Amino acid sequence: MIEFENVTKVYESGNKKVTAVNDVSFHVEEGKICVFLGPSGCGKTTLLRMVNRLIPITKGTIKVNGKDVNNTDAIELRRSIGYVIQHNGLFPNMTIEENISVVPKLLGWEETKIKKRYDELMEMMGLDPEQFQKRYPYELSGGQQQRIGIARALAADPPVMLMDEPFGALDPVIREHLQNEFLKIQKEMKKTILFVSHDIDEAIKLGDQVAIFNAGKLMQFDTPDRILSHPKNDFVRDFVGEDRSLKRLSLLKVKDLVELIDGFVEGRNKSDWSGQVISVNDNLRTALSVMLSEPNGEAGVADEENNLLGVLHVSDFSLLNGVHPEDLTIVK
Ligand SMILES: Nc1ncnc2c1ncn2[C@@H]1O[C@H](COP(=O)(O)OP(=O)(O)O)[C@@H](O)[C@H]1O
Ligand SMILES: [Mg+2]
Known part of the structure; x- marks a missing residue:
């Protein structure tokens, strides 16, 4: 667990003071992805870099697994926390294998164990260990470099990872694939x-929790579904955008809507259905676009074994209003 308690950062340059992070408190549970979201300059990177003490905290405390970072040796702390930045930060004069092995070497691992870990991480990233072993970062594409950056951060299997816009510089297709x-x-x-992002779509896709910031202040800390369905203030509402209802649909499954309809299976079965068919496991955004392409706004719903359960109509979507998000399955 990572705990932020009244964390503040004031930068002083000359006689000017900038409050980059302003009295921020929230907890991130173990094993979860928390996305720091907000416009450029709102303090995301500053907050992230205070966790591994690359930036000193002005006021407040940050605890990682119960331990105050300020009472942990900075070097030890950085070795136990993986850190990935936007432009991967690979060492240009080291080979791919050397880059990935940096931290295990510093930790004094045996050579065979380091080699094994290298192979394992490359496989995990979908890259051939042998093919890339002796290459240098400049010989790789942007997407490949970014994967090496992630592999390097994972090398010593740290329980905590800090990722600062790791997919930010990639083109949309590669970004989506890596996500x-x-x-x-x-x-x-x-x-x-x-995980730092300025992209709402990335945040709702990746985050178990999202922390939205504006000018150093925490605006809302919530699940993606709650952020979309219950934005806490005008800033969050504007930031997530006009189409937040549509975005929310991409988090929900057809199954969720079907369960809200009384007698869906018994009453709406049309054995002679010849229109488009969607699956109970499709997300509702996809389902809606299929239904809107049909003249009568309907689509058949099939279960996991491809049996037709019934027919869904666009008007059924109104049932989602006022439904408590916790009652719905979130697609991840
Ligand atoms: N070293 C620094 N000295 C002074 N001001 C800084 C420094 N680093 C960042 N800032 C300021 O702190 C604010 C937050 O920056 P940053 O954490 O980089 O935001 P983000 O990552 O959300 O874009 C900005 O106003 C930025 O100009
Ligand atoms: Mg930043």
């Missing part, structure tokens, strides 16, 4: 991850 891979890996790793 999906990252979620798959996290399902098994279950690390506690603080």
